[in-house]
Amino acid sequence: MVNAPKSLTRVIGIDPGLNVTGYGIVICRANEVNLLEAGVIRMPRSHGENLAERLESLFVELRRVIEEFNPEAMCLEEVYSHANYPRTAILMGHARGVICLAARLAGIPVLSFSAKRVKQSITGNGNASKLQVQRAVQNYFSLHRVPYPPDVADALAVALCYVNRRAMKTFAKAVIPSEARNLALR
Amino acid sequence: MVNAPKSLTRVIGIDPGLNVTGYGIVICRANEVNLLEAGVIRMPRSHGENLAERLESLFVELRRVIEEFNPEAMCLEEVYSHANYPRTAILMGHARGVICLAARLAGIPVLSFSAKRVKQSITGNGNASKLQVQRAVQNYFSLHRVPYPPDVADALAVALCYVNRRAMKTFAKAVIPSEARNLALR
Numbered sequence: 001m002v003n004a005p006k007s008l009t010r011v012i013g014i015d016p017g018l019n020v021t022g023y024g025i026v027i028c029r030a031n032e033v034n035l036l037e038a039g040v041i042r043m044p045r046s047h048g049e050n051l052a053e054r055l056e057s058l059f060v061e062l063r064r065v066i067e068e069f070n071p072e073a074m075c076l077e078e079v080y081s082h083a084n085y086p087r088t089a090i091l092m093g094h095a096r097g098v099i100c101l102a103a104r105l106a107g108i109p110v111l112s113f114s115a116k117r118v119k120q121s122i123t124g125n126g127n128a129s130k131l132q133v134q135r136a137v138q139n140y141f142s143l144h145r146v147p148y149p150p151d152v153a154d155a156l157a158v159a160l161c162y163v164n165r166r167a168m169k170t171f172a173k174a175v176i177p178s179e180a181r182n183l184a185l186r
Numbered sequence: 187m188v189n190a191p192k193s194l195t196r197v198i199g200i201d202p203g204l205n206v207t208g209y210g211i212v213i214c215r216a217n218e219v220n221l222l223e224a225g226v227i228r229m230p231r232s233h234g235e236n237l238a239e240r241l242e243s244l245f246v247e248l249r250r251v252i253e254e255f256n257p258e259a260m261c262l263e264e265v266y267s268h269a270n271y272p273r274t275a276i277l278m279g280h281a282r283g284v285i286c287l288a289a290r291l292a293g294i295p296v297l298s299f300s301a302k303r304v305k306q307s308i309t310g311n312g313n314a315s316k317l318q319v320q321r322a323v324q325n326y327f328s329l330h331r332v333p334y335p336p337d338v339a340d341a342l343a344v345a346l347c348y349v350n351r352r353a354m355k356t357f358a359k360a361v362i363p364s365e366a367r368n369l370a371l372r
Contacts, residue, residue, distance in 0.1 A: 036328055052290035079276050086272055090265050093279025094286065097241055104238035144372050 010036065012071035012108075013159025015151045016095040018054055019043055021062070024149025025069045026159045033163055035141045037069055038152045050092075055098045062102045074103040075162045077154075078112045113161050121161040131147075133157050188328040196222065198257035198294075199345025200248075201337045202281040204240055205229055207248070208337025211255045212345045219349055221327045223255055224338045237277075241284050260289040261348045263340075264298045275350045299347050319343050 017021035024038035041061040043054040103110045116126040122136045134146045134153040140160060147153040201208035210224035227247040229240040289296045302312040310324045320332045320339040333339040369372060
């Protein structure tokens with residue numbers, strides 16, 4: 001595990017969805033990276049097909065989480081299209097839009113990483129399965145069980161991707177000559 | 187032209203986009219339907235690739251429009267996937283999510299109609315071209331020019347689709363026996 005830079009404190013990772021949105025907050029103190037809080041925001045079934053009500057639930061709940069845990073950055077997976085589920089991908093876009101807005105209104109920068117990069121960062125394999133990602137998150141935080149539902153593991157994985165990237169940059173700045181560093185961090 | 191029901195007053199139609207979002211507000215008084223206001227919300231170029239900043243601009247500007255014109259319903263085209271532009275469709279989903287949220291936070295119901303239905307309602311042809319829709323909106327409100335950019339015409343078309351649907355329902359209730367009405371309005 002690469003240690004996190006000292007300057008970084010709290011990062012929230014999000015796995016967006018209209019039924020369930022996973023979130024995970026990691027906290028970095030000195031050379032440690034710890035899990036502060038993780039969970040899901042569920043959109044109540046009573047809201048049925050009313051998209052606007054669901055988005056409001058998500059917005060209100062996420063703002064509550066942000067207010068409570070005060071993260072300094074938000075991380076998400078990059079937008080990508082599921083060729084087989086284009087409508088689901090567009091609906092997920094609605095949730096992602098509201099999530100980005102909540103971060104922006106709280107003054108938190110939003111960073112995004114490709115799914116491949118997140119998997120590579122946490123498992124060492126850009127094509128890792130969902131279960132491999134869950135296991136990697138479990139090992140990283142020495143959890144007794146695999147995080148459940150998988151949305152929680154995905155949210156934590158994207159937060160760790162950011163933490164690892166920053167740690168790599170700090171490490172590289174300290175020990176690698178600048179030309180080689182530019183190559184290594186491309 | 188079908189007259190609007192007396193109970194309806196102001197309706198805002200929206201054509202969502204991350205670069206330009208069109209809006210149009212129609213006002214119904216007695217048996218008249220008039221154009222109250224129409225325009226576009228442009229996301230400043232200075233925001234570049236920052237999605238969260240663009241969404242915040244859209245949210246803030248749309249809330250300002252809602253506050254100023256106080257519509258009682260918001261109308262949008264239904265979610266649909268552009269097979270050739272899946273990424274664009276997902277990004278449009280981000281804008282649409284924020285738009286639905288703005289309506290919901292203002293206590294305005296959001297109604298959506300398929301593109302086919304909107305075109306059918308305003309031109310009589312569910313497969314009408316963009317220009318045909320623009321011309322139909324121009325004729326409806328006796329405008330000197332075709333509404334420009336097209337996002338404005340699309341926004342007005344979806345608002346008129348709602349107005350016409352309600353007017354049809356009111357008309358049907360008054361003059362068509364209930365069994366035939368159910369068939370006609372299906």
